[in-house]
Amino acid sequence: MDTWEQTLGAGPLLGIAAGAIALILVLVIVFKLHAFLTLVLVSIVTALVAGIPVSGVVDTLLDGFGGTLASVALLVGLGAMLGRLVETSGGAKSLADTMVRVFGEKRAPFALGVASLIMGFPIFFDAGLVVMLPVIFAVARRMNSPVLAYGIPAAGAFSVMHVFLPPHPGPIAASEFYDAQVGFVLLVGLIIALPTWYVTGYLLGRYFGKKFPLSVPDILSGGKMADEQPANPAGSGVVIAILLIPMILIFGNTGSSMLASAGAVDAESTVVQVLSFLGETPVALLLTTLVALWALGTRRGVGGSALEKTVEGALGPICSVVLITGAGGMFGGVLRTSGIGDALADSMSNLGLPVIVGCFVVAAVLRVAQGSATVALTTAAALMAPAVAAGGFNEFQLATIVIATAAGSVIASHVNDSGFWLVGRLMGMDVATTLKTWTVNQTAIAVMGFALAWVLFGVTAGLG
Structure with a gap:
C-alpha cells in the first residue's frame, strides 16, 4: 500500500463512487439488508473495483472503521450511560416540564435549539447531541409530539456551531490555511450561524415534525414506559448542573488552547495542561457520568448494583448505532484511500x-x-x-471565505458520512427518512451559510 498509486482518472473514480452509493441505497431500501452488512460489503467491493491492492483492502477497511470508532464509540457509550441516568432518574422529565412551563408549549422546540446552540459552542456535534438526547426525547413525550420537531432544531444547532464557529477544528484549520484571524472568523461565524439555524434548524424542524410524525424511540428508556417516574425524581436544577459540566470542562480546554496560541499564556504551564486534559471530550464525559452516578443515583438512594444495571442497560441499544456509524466511516475511508476525493479536487480547483x-x-x-x-x-x-493568498482580501473577507468553505464541507450528508447514520439511528429513522430530513437539513445549512457568506464578502469588500 505504501507504494500504490491510483491510475484511474476523475471520471471513472466518480462513476465508482456514484455506483457504490447507489448500491448501498438499493440494498438497504429495496432489499432491506441490514445497514451494517451493506456498508461492509459495499466497502469491500468498492475497494476492489477502485484498484486498491487485495493485500491492502482489509487494512483500509479496518483503518476507516477503527478511526471512526475511536472518536465515536467512547462518546456515544458514555453519552448513552449519562442519558440513561438522566432518563431513569426522572430528571429528563423534570427538565422537560420546567422548560415547557417557562417557555411555553409552542416555544419548546425553540428553547431546546437555543440550549443546544449554547452547548454547541465548546462541545463537538456528536458529543453534544448524545448529551441532549434524553431532554429532547422527554420534551417530545411531554408534548406528545413527533421527535423530529424537537430533534432537528437541537441537532441542527449543534451542526451549525460545529461547522461555522471556532474553536471547532474545521474553521480553525481553514483559518490557518487562509491566514485569517480567528476573532474575525468567530464574529462572521456568529452572524451567519444564528439565522442559518433559525431557518434550517428551527423552522425546517417544525416542518419535518409535521411531515414525518415519528414517535420518540426507546433507545434510552430500554423499552420501559417513558412516563414511569421514580418515587423521588431528580430535579431540573440538578440535571442542568450536570449537563453544564462537560460544557465547562471542554470550554476550559478550548479557551486555554486559544490563549496559548495567542501567546497570552504559557502552553506548557501546569494549569493549561490540566485544563487541556480535563477538557478532552471523552474525559469530560467520563467525569460527568461519574458525577451523574452520584447525583442521580447514590444521592437518591439507588444502590450500587441497581446503578450498574442501569448503565449496563444503556449500552445494548446503542451497539447497532456504534457499529453502523463505524461502518459508515469505513466506507468513507475506502473512498478517501481510493483517491476519489483528490482526483475530484484537482479537477474542480481549475474551473x-x-x-x-x-x-x-x-x-x-x-x-x-x-x-x-x-x-x-x-x-x-x-x-x-x-488562490486566497493571491487575492489580497481584507480580514472580513478572509473570514467569509473560511465560512464559505465550511459551508461546502457540510452539504448533502449521506451514506458515506458517519454522522448520517448516527443521527438517523439515534432518532429512529430509516435510511429513506434520514435522506429526506437530515440530508436536506445539512444541504440547507450549506446553501444558506454560503449565500450569507457571499453577501458579507461583497458588503465588506471596501473595508481595510
Missing part, C-alpha cells in the same frame, strides 16, 4: 470560478465524494490557499 465560490464548490464536491466534513474542509482549504 476559474470566483475564489469564494471555488472554495465552496471544492469543499462541497469533496464532502459528497468522501463523507467527512473535516477532511473536505481542510483539503479544500489547503488546495485553495494559494
Whole structure:
C-alpha cells in the first residue's frame, strides 16, 4: 500500500463512487439488508473495483472503521450511560416540564435549539447531541409530539456551531490555511450561524415534525414506559448542573488552547495542561457520568448494583448505532484511500470560478465524494490557499471565505458520512427518512451559510 498509486482518472473514480452509493441505497431500501452488512460489503467491493491492492483492502477497511470508532464509540457509550441516568432518574422529565412551563408549549422546540446552540459552542456535534438526547426525547413525550420537531432544531444547532464557529477544528484549520484571524472568523461565524439555524434548524424542524410524525424511540428508556417516574425524581436544577459540566470542562480546554496560541499564556504551564486534559471530550464525559452516578443515583438512594444495571442497560441499544456509524466511516475511508476525493479536487480547483465560490464548490464536491466534513474542509482549504493568498482580501473577507468553505464541507450528508447514520439511528429513522430530513437539513445549512457568506464578502469588500 505504501507504494500504490491510483491510475484511474476523475471520471471513472466518480462513476465508482456514484455506483457504490447507489448500491448501498438499493440494498438497504429495496432489499432491506441490514445497514451494517451493506456498508461492509459495499466497502469491500468498492475497494476492489477502485484498484486498491487485495493485500491492502482489509487494512483500509479496518483503518476507516477503527478511526471512526475511536472518536465515536467512547462518546456515544458514555453519552448513552449519562442519558440513561438522566432518563431513569426522572430528571429528563423534570427538565422537560420546567422548560415547557417557562417557555411555553409552542416555544419548546425553540428553547431546546437555543440550549443546544449554547452547548454547541465548546462541545463537538456528536458529543453534544448524545448529551441532549434524553431532554429532547422527554420534551417530545411531554408534548406528545413527533421527535423530529424537537430533534432537528437541537441537532441542527449543534451542526451549525460545529461547522461555522471556532474553536471547532474545521474553521480553525481553514483559518490557518487562509491566514485569517480567528476573532474575525468567530464574529462572521456568529452572524451567519444564528439565522442559518433559525431557518434550517428551527423552522425546517417544525416542518419535518409535521411531515414525518415519528414517535420518540426507546433507545434510552430500554423499552420501559417513558412516563414511569421514580418515587423521588431528580430535579431540573440538578440535571442542568450536570449537563453544564462537560460544557465547562471542554470550554476550559478550548479557551486555554486559544490563549496559548495567542501567546497570552504559557502552553506548557501546569494549569493549561490540566485544563487541556480535563477538557478532552471523552474525559469530560467520563467525569460527568461519574458525577451523574452520584447525583442521580447514590444521592437518591439507588444502590450500587441497581446503578450498574442501569448503565449496563444503556449500552445494548446503542451497539447497532456504534457499529453502523463505524461502518459508515469505513466506507468513507475506502473512498478517501481510493483517491476519489483528490482526483475530484484537482479537477474542480481549475474551473476559474470566483475564489469564494471555488472554495465552496471544492469543499462541497469533496464532502459528497468522501463523507467527512473535516477532511473536505481542510483539503479544500489547503488546495485553495494559494488562490486566497493571491487575492489580497481584507480580514472580513478572509473570514467569509473560511465560512464559505465550511459551508461546502457540510452539504448533502449521506451514506458515506458517519454522522448520517448516527443521527438517523439515534432518532429512529430509516435510511429513506434520514435522506429526506437530515440530508436536506445539512444541504440547507450549506446553501444558506454560503449565500450569507457571499453577501458579507461583497458588503465588506471596501473595508481595510
